[in-house]
Amino acid sequence: MCGIAGIIYRGSAKQRCLSLDLMKLLQPLESRGPDSCGVGLYGESMAFDQLKMILRTEEQVVLEDLWDWLLPFASGLEFKPVGQDSHSYRVVLWWQDPDYFDLGAFKRALAQNFPQIHLMSVGQQLEIYKEVGPVQGLIHKYGLEEFKGSHGIGHTRMATESVVDTYHSHPFTSGFDLSIVHNGQISNYYRLRSVLERRGMVFETDNDSEAIAHYLNDQFLQEKSLEEALHRLLKDLDGTYTFLVATEDKMALVRDKFAAKPAMIYESPEMVAIASEYHCLLNLEGFDSTAAIREPDAGEINIWSRQEFSLKRAREARKVVSNL
């Protein structure tokens, strides 16, 4: 068992606090997943020549060294610690060459020079925070109480197949502004992983859910749309899964053909919210009892898009960073 939750606001709900709404959905799901939790939050978009990264270190690093190492990648740099244990940093990079940013090369170089540093997320909006322990602690630790954004996904984990630690927690990411949270088991994981690795994807954990993120990123790099990628995934992914995927402008919910893992969809004039169990939705502030609540069918794919999002800017950014 695991718990998944997601929110995408409609235009009228800009003033709502994404992190708190997600927390409200996730807290009751701790009974489905007490081991660890995590959120992928899509905040205010950066300028098109900026990149936002969340870095997390296991041991203390000499910040000056990291700063010096990062500088050649950027024409400008902003460096801020986040959270209370000074293990995480929010880094904003101004791309030196706005036509080209090789994320793959950057990741490899980072792993070589700073093996103790993990790139938690990268993109223009996405910030991923995850931690062993309860949801409230996570939100508090990273000071996310007032995080406003357009959409986001979250997860509470009950580990079934790999170790309980920060990096094996959800959400998983693989590329720019891409995050997934998954409830279930992938039964053709090893085969899928070897196929994806041969295609150049670098797995950072042995959590089966990570394969979903890499699978989707691989599809995106082949110029497939989210819609195409998810339809293909339904055929290629074996096992039980109900998962949420978020990109710069979309959130999608996918349920396997056995409908073995639960999800409920709540659609109000303010937002679309998804949670593994119905009672979580009641926890939402201003729960609208007239809203449509339904359960997706077996093998159903649902995709919601941000209404006011400027795709032009995102496309420019995507063009630049898709050279993984």
Place this chain on the structure above:
Amino acid sequence: MKEPSVSEQTIVHEVTLDCAPLSTREINQQLKALAAEGLQTINILNPAGRHNLAVGVTEPVKIQFQGPVGSYCGGLAENVNLEIFGACGWSLGENLMLGDILVHGHASSNAGASAHGGTIRILGNAGPRAGISLKGATLLVTGNVGYGAAFMMQQGCLIVCGNVGPNLADSIYDGSIFVGGAVDSLGADARFEPLSEADWNLLTRELAAVGLVAQDYDFKKVVCAKELYHFKAKDWAKWKDAY
């Protein structure tokens, strides 16, 4: 102190229980205690989609849920009379032994799973695997049901007024299934059979209980083809394609 005379006694038949301040265990303990005291009707407020409500209640008591309930509502119960004014989570009335469950709303997956006896009526749709491993109960759904309904059903009766999804009655052993709408596909070892007069009488009786008329529907009957009771090498393809 003087015993009150019968005329002075107030006999309480009905009581209201608010779930909000109680844990699920407390709710179920109170339900059992109240039922044991001889209460006839218990009205439950704010069930708020909680799981495991009214599980293991074995007294003949009427319990009304004023709102949606979570998974396993009425599971392992016997003799109860449950009425739910709202939707249900997974496995409604799982392993019900005897009694009645009436849902004014939709039910999620596995409704009536393994139910041995009694009647479960859903005035709405039911999700995938409705009546999975049904062992003798009657499960009536006035709307549609999802895929894999009556999977490995062993006894009893599944009545669906609407449509059913793929793989109906896969690997069924016994029992009867009636579908008023369209059947997407049958599972392994299931087959259609013409309805007898007794079947129509049964449908008339069961549907009348929820205010419907059996003749308004084009009921089809599905039973076990009994071709997979014994393994025969020439049936290999059927076995292979069974779940």
